[in-house]
Amino acid sequence: MGTSKELSAWHLVLPQEWNQAELVQDKLSQFIKMRITSRLYQQSCRITLFTRKHCGLCIAARSVLSDVWDSRQFEFKEVDIVKPESQAWKDLYDFDVPVIHINKASAPEEDPQHATKARKLMHRFNPEQVKAQMDEAEKD
Known part of the structure; x- marks a missing residue:
């Protein structure tokens, strides 16, 4: 005041x-x-999409995330694993994209060394699965 x-x-x-x-x-x-x-806002989520060019499943994943965004906003970051600065992510997810990590917005940035502990969805997922993981992330 x-x-x-x-x-x-x-x-x-x-x-x-x-x-x-x-x-x-x-x-x-x-x-x-x-x-x-x-x-x-502190309860909101951050979703990081790990992707690459010419990936049909990655296009579908973006569409799912767009559908989620329409009903529930979140911070978004996209990582192209083919770029040189993303080599550590390529080593992890080269044959697994698309992968999304779902965290609280206030959580530290994603770190390849801690990827096994990340809340994630891989390959094919739907809006309900994403929202369920967002709910879990917000509880942490």
């Missing part, structure tokens, strides 16, 4: 019939909404 000086400045631009108590209540309401939004 703002200081009394800030509230007084706001009060000056409001109609005379509004009193400071109403303004304080409105500011408090806005603050609570921001806190709730912030808390929901």
Whole structure:
């Protein structure tokens, strides 16, 4: 909430019939909404798609993730395992793409050394499976 000086400045631009108590209540309401939004954001997920060019299953995986996005937003990252900087991921998933890792948005970035512990889906999956894994990630 703002200081009394800030509230007084706001009060000056409001109609005379509004009193400071109403303004304080409105500011408090806005603050609570921001806190709730912030808390929901902390619960959201990050999905990392490991993919490569000319991969038909990867196109289908993107479509599934698009369907999930329509009802439930998440942070998204795509890793092309063929790029030189992704060699460690290529060593892991060369013949397994598409693979998605599902984590809380606040979790550390994916690390190839910890991939065996990752919450993941591979090859073919549907929106319900993705959402179920998102639910589990949010509980952690």
